[in-house]
Amino acid sequence: MSATASAPFLRRITPGGWTALAWLAGLLFTALLRMRLPGQESAEVMPGVVILRWDGITLLVVSTALAVRGSLLLTRRPTAALVHLLAAAVVCCTPLGVTAIPFAQYLSVDVALYVVAATGPPREAARALALSLGVLGGYLAIRLLKGWTVGTTVELAVALAAVVAWLLGRSERQNRTHAEQTRARVAEQAATAERLRIAREMHDTVAHSIGIVALQAGAARRVIETQPEQARQALTEIEAAGRETLAGLRRMLGALRTAENRTGAATAPEDPGLPDMPGLAALDRLAETTGAVGVRVAVRRLGPPRPLPQEIDLSAFRIVQESVTNVVRHSAADACEVTVDRSDPDAVVVTVQDPGATRRGTRAVGPDREGPGAGSGYGLAGMRERVGLLNGEFSAGPRPGGGFRVTARLPLPAVAPGAFTS
Numbered sequence: 001m002s003a004t005a006s007a008p009f010l011r012r013i014t015p016g017g018w019t020a021l022a023w024l025a026g027l028l029f030t031a032l033l034r035m036r037l038p039g040q041e042s043a044e045v046m047p048g049v050v051i052l053r054w055d056g057i058t059l060l061v062v063s064t065a066l067a068v069r070g071s072l073l074l075t076r077r078p079t080a081a082l083v084h085l086l087a088a089a090v091v092c093c094t095p096l097g098v099t100a101i102p103f104a105q106y107l108s109v110d111v112a113l114y115v116v117a118a119t120g121p122p123r124e125a126a127r128a129l130a131l132s133l134g135v136l137g138g139y140l141a142i143r144l145l146k147g148w149t150v151g152t153t154v155e156l157a158v159a160l161a162a163v164v165a166w167l168l169g170r171s172e173r174q175n176r177t178h179a180e181q182t183r184a185r186v187a188e189q190a191a192t193a194e195r196l197r198i199a200r201e202m203h204d205t206v207a208h209s210i211g212i213v214a215l216q217a218g219a220a221r222r223v224i225e226t227q228p229e230q231a232r233q234a235l236t237e238i239e240a241a242g243r244e245t246l247a248g249l250r251r252m253l254g255a256l257r258t259a260e261n262r263t264g265a266a267t268a269p270e271d272p273g274l275p276d277m278p279g280l281a282a283l284d285r286l287a288e289t290t291g292a293v294g295v296r297v298a299v300r301r302l303g304p305p306r307p308l309p310q311e312i313d314l315s316a317f318r319i320v321q322e323s324v325t326n327v328v329r330h331s332a333a334d335a336c337e338v339t340v341d342r343s344d345p346d347a348v349v350v351t352v353q354d355p356g357a358t359r360r361g362t363r364a365v366g367p368d369r370e371g372p373g374a375g376s377g378y379g380l381a382g383m384r385e386r387v388g389l390l391n392g393e394f395s396a397g398p399r400p401g402g403g404f405r406v407t408a409r410l411p412l413p414a415v416a417p418g419a420f421t422s
Contacts, residue, residue, distance in 0.1 A: 015115040016071040019085070022111045023067040026104035027060075030096065033104075056095030063092035067108055078116045082128050085109050086135045093139075100151030101139055106158050110165035117169025118176075125173075129166045133159055194382050198389070210245070213238050278321075279313035280340055280350075286321060287338070295328050296335040303343030312410050315386050316340070316350050322379050323352035323406040332357035333403060347392075347411045356403035383408065 013021075033044045070084030089105040096102070109132055117125040136159050143150045220234035287297035308316070320338055327336045333354035341349040380396050383406065387394035393409040 014075065015111075015119075016074040016081075019074055019081075019108050019111045019115070020068055020071040023064065023071070023085075023088070023108040026107040027064070027092075029104045030102070059091055059095045063088040066091065070112070071108070074112055074115060078112070078120055078124065079128065079131075082109070082112050082116065082131060085112050086132065090135065090139065098151070099143070099149050100155040101136060101158060102154065103158050103161060106136075106162065110162055113162055114165045114169040114172075117166045118172040122170075125166070125170065129163070132162050132166075136162075190382075191385075194385065198386070213241050216241070278317050279310070280308070280316055280320075280348075282317060283320060283338060283340070286317075286324065290324050290328060294334060295324070297324060298335070298337045300337065300339045302339065302341040306342060308348060309413060312348065312390060312412065315390055316348060316408070316410055319383050319386060319406070319408045320350055320352055322383055326379050326406075327352070327354045327404075331404065345412075347409050349407065349409045351405065351407045353399060353405040354403045355401075356399070380406075 066088035070081040073081035116128040216234045220231040224231040336354040339351040
């Protein structure tokens with residue numbers, strides 16, 4: 001068995017479980033100190049008289065029960081759990097006949113302090129530290145008032161260990177908070193980059209449509225007196241192009257102004273052979289480029305070919321491009337299939353699916369590929385955002401027979417025939 005196989009088991013142990021193990025380890029260490037081990041002339045610590053009697057054993061059992069109870073409460077009621085553990089440490093010291101609370105009896109308290117400092121709010125963590133140090137000081141004060149000897153040096157060492165455990169817990173909490181903030185910033189930056197990309201593409205789309213409108217308007221002005229029928233046709237196309245452009249602006253720019261913190265797509269670098277505004281007509285070029293890196297792409301087209309609005313054509317291509325990129329980077333498959341279905345007159349459906357790793361054809365994941373299941377997850381989120389901006393439907397997930405499938409249904413706007421300019 002590999003060394004990494006034990007990591008999931010260790011992660012399954014709860015903080016309360018670690019606290020209980022710390023208490024049991026402290027009891028074992030305490031017992032070993034009071035035994036003559038091989039190579040020793042005598043035990044390190046002489047066992048007290050009380051510990052060998054029934055009442056001493058009873059106190060040890062009671063303290064262990066308190067420690068177990070505190071371990072069970074640690075994740076639900078941290079303060080109550082710490083009180084139980086401190087009481088267990090004090091009760092356990094009675095039959096031991098010690099002058100200060102030993103480190104072994106405070107080991108479970110240190111673990112609890114770390115957990116509270118790492119997971120709880122700052123005020124609760126500060127109260128836990130003050131309570132733990134207060135019990136140590138109170139124990140010494142009571143012994144001094146009784147006129148008994150006290151182990152001040154030992155207690156200072158125990159207090160120092162408690163402070164160190166608390167500081168480690170606070171450091172863990174700060175690191176976790178910083179990591180979460182970093183991930184949030186990265187996601188926000190990715191979303192902003194995707195919005196800017198979509199905005200640039202929309203600018204190009206609008207500029208193209210306005211150019212068509214300008215040309216048609218110029219043609220209509222020249223022939224409006226001599227060829228009124230052609231002028232009327234030009235004006236009809238101008239109206240259709242204007243409506244199409246307005247529809248695209250409402251779908252795309254309206255969502256880009258929102259302040260929601262969505263996640264954008266980490267799109268693959270552009271192929272130099274692709275046009276500036278690629279569409280589904282560029283899928284063959286995309287398949288050729290992807291085949292050069294070891295993944296065969298089969299393109300299927302269903303339904304009669306017909307022109308699409310430019311923003312839908314572009315978005316459909318980007319979804320396919322990102323899906324194929326995910327196959328190259330994150331899948332062990334050596335082939336995938338792209339289907340463009342235009343049989344529905346009201347929508348275009350694109351599907352990208354791969355069979356997963358097969359026995360006869362399994363790509364090795366190279367240094368530039370993260371392997372199956374890897375990746376930041378920004379690609380799927382970015383595709384979902386694109387489809388959402390177009391009021392479409394998006395689904396992505398494992399296939400029943402293995403592999404992965406991405407499907408996007410993009411509805412077509414209802415505009416006059418001949419208005420599309422792709």
